[in-house]
Amino acid sequence: MVIMSLIILSYSVKQPASVGFFRKLVLETAAPLANIISTSFRGIDEAWKRYIFLIGIEDENRRLRQENASLTQEMVHHREGFLEGIRLQKLLTLKEKVDYPTIVARVIGRDQTSIVKTILIDKGTSHGLKVNLPVIADRGVVGRIVETSSHVSKILLLIDENSNIDALVQENRIQGILQGAASRGCSLKYVSKTETVSPGNIVISSGLSGIFPKGLLIGAVTNVDKTGSGLFQKIDVAPYVDFARLEEVIIVKSDMADKK
Known part of the structure; x- marks a missing residue:
């Protein structure tokens, strides 16, 4: 229509x-x-x-x-x-x-289970690295080399329970052995109860271990306990290095490692 x-x-x-x-x-x-x-x-x-x-x-x-x-x-x-x-x-x-030759390496792997605390870096024997060389970061001691191949090395971290470093309290020069304590960080052992150590005190390497040069930063005292039995006090130390966020490290080519 x-x-x-x-x-x-x-x-x-x-x-x-x-x-x-x-x-x-x-x-x-x-x-x-x-x-x-x-x-x-x-x-x-x-x-x-x-x-x-x-x-x-x-x-x-x-x-x-x-x-x-x-x-x-x-x-x-x-x-x-x-x-x-x-x-x-x-x-x-x-x-x-640092008074020794050094080399920078990248972290390429990590194993931080409840038992083992290690990382892998992208440098090895072809770069002049060997077992027992100390490893540090900008905030302090990381650990030491325990295994190495041509282009990869394994680092035992400071917080591993198998790690032991001769250390001292910077403020009063009290010496002890710093041992890894996994999730608790580290413990400064063999310090007599007669000595005075306080939370906040800085702990550095003593240079007596034959691996780490003297004066490297390690961490700060977080807790001191003299109440237990025995001759030594219990001292907890928090490392300055954040191991979970490590991306680059420095290997110190110290000739001290040759003595181990």
């Missing part, structure tokens, strides 16, 4: 004015229908344009998300480089304070 009305409307427009009443009737009937059709087509056209617009927005959003992910990754990469530079600068500063 809509099409018929349009045909009639088109036909009536071409006829002379004498058609009169019939033409007016057609106009009255067809005009609303033509308006409905025109409005419908406008709606379809606007809906299509809006669809195309939304597709464009989605494509742009996808592109922006990809660009944002790329920029975020780039920022993380640059920040990692920046933080690594800070860590290496601290190690280089420490190297200048």
